Amino acid sequence: MYPTKYHKPASISDAVALLAGNDEAMILGGGQTLLATMKQHLAAPSDLVDIRAIKGMSGISTSDTALTIGAATTHADVAASKEVKKLCPALADLASHIGDPAVRSQGTIGGSIANNDPAADYPAAMLALAATIVTNKREIAADDFFLGQFTTALEEDEIITAVKVNAATKAAYAKFAQPASLFAMVGVFVAKGAAGVRVAITGAGDDGVFRHAGLEAALTADWSDSAVNEVAISADGLMSDLHGSAEYRANLIRVMAKRAVAAT
Amino acid sequence: MTKVSMNVNGKKVSRDVPDETLLSDFLREKLRLTGTHVGCDTSQCGACVVHVNGKAVKSCTTLAVSLEGAEVTTIEGLANGKELHPMQVAFNDNHGLQCGFCTPGMIMTSVDMVARYKAEGRKLTSDLIRQELEGNICRCTGYHNIVKSIEDASAKM
Numbered sequence: 001m002y003p004t005k006y007h008k009p010a011s012i013s014d015a016v017a018l019l020a021g022n023d024e025a026m027i028l029g030g031g032q033t034l035l036a037t038m039k040q041h042l043a044a045p046s047d048l049v050d051i052r053a054i055k056g057m058s059g060i061s062t063s064d065t066a067l068t069i070g071a072a073t074t075h076a077d078v079a080a081s082k083e084v085k086k087l088c089p090a091l092a093d094l095a096s097h098i099g100d101p102a103v104r105s106q107g108t109i110g111g112s113i114a115n116n117d118p119a120a121d122y123p124a125a126m127l128a129l130a131a132t133i134v135t136n137k138r139e140i141a142a143d144d145f146f147l148g149q150f151t152t153a154l155e156e157d158e159i160i161t162a163v164k165v166n167a168a169t170k171a172a173y174a175k176f177a178q179p180a181s182l183f184a185m186v187g188v189f190v191a192k193g194a195a196g197v198r199v200a201i202t203g204a205g206d207d208g209v210f211r212h213a214g215l216e217a218a219l220t221a222d223w224s225d226s227a228v229n230e231v232a233i234s235a236d237g238l239m240s241d242l243h244g245s246a247e248y249r250a251n252l253i254r255v256m257a258k259r260a261v262a263a264t
Numbered sequence: 265m266t267k268v269s270m271n272v273n274g275k276k277v278s279r280d281v282p283d284e285t286l287l288s289d290f291l292r293e294k295l296r297l298t299g300t301h302v303g304c305d306t307s308q309c310g311a312c313v314v315h316v317n318g319k320a321v322k323s324c325t326t327l328a329v330s331l332e333g334a335e336v337t338t339i340e341g342l343a344n345g346k347e348l349h350p351m352q353v354a355f356n357d358n359h360g361l362q363c364g365f366c367t368p369g370m371i372m373t374s375v376d377m378v379a380r381y382k383a384e385g386r387k388l389t390s391d392l393i394r395q396e397l398e399g400n401i402c403r404c405t406g407y408h409n410i411v412k413s414i415e416d417a418s419a420k421m
Binding site: 103180 | 306307
């Protein structure tokens, strides 16, 4: 790992001051991606701004129908949360299958979303649940947030502080994990709620997480796994790599979509 | 360089270290606690698992300077004097190790696993143990006896 300078600001304004005008500074959450990337010399930030000690950055609060999850809340805490299990059990289930237990005890929801890894689990949940990403500057709808592999609407000195998720009437996530990395080769999150039927797919798209209009239309008409059979799922725009071809991934999208719907 | 102080196995320690120092290097190189092993350095093998504030973490993917004031337990801190922890006894009784390289991480992960399931009132089955060991790799292929060891210790902890 190249040398870096570590900072642990106690407030958002201190964190912003550390990031301002420093192109080489990066925000550190649980570090489960960033530190591993730094060890491989694929990232070399001059400064790390650890946002976990900022007041209000961790924890889960609820209203009758919505969850607000602090950006520095770990996957383990989301998975174990009684509130998340009650209002959005699919989200707790998704969090319980990210990486492994030691990764879940450190990795954070804000970090996962800000990184927008094309095979990460949380972006699919955010998109399908029509979540709102709250930053120190504004609120961003998930539809406007994920802009492509490792690319988001976040500005350089913008910090995710929380995500807001509305409870869905029905929701589930089905993942076909790459067995070594445990990242999704294909993950499909299906949700039916106030925002209608939404289906988001991770692990498969060349441009990262995306919604599937064909699946959404079919499941709006008939929420059943057999409805998924009739949907055309194109391999265009899907990833091909050593783990699987675009065609293989297209088939996995159908299989995972059926499993997810069957689980609701 | 940053001065970092933490409690490791019940003892307060302070060292000046470069900010990029990983907890695994801090433990092994600065404190000479070489029971914590580094197998892969890519956060996949789990040989480096220790407890930080009561939770299992991969010490090769944690910055030492981020742990000011933290409580850290390593494999060296698990036994009570000469009396081994029930998980250590179970690994011995059930031949839960072959070469032993992965064992410190296996045991630290397992202690956390059993404690977590007990706290949540969930029953730990052998299938669940195998799932929970997702982040710990044994290249002697000794998982069967590791699972047996954890089941054994789980009944005694």
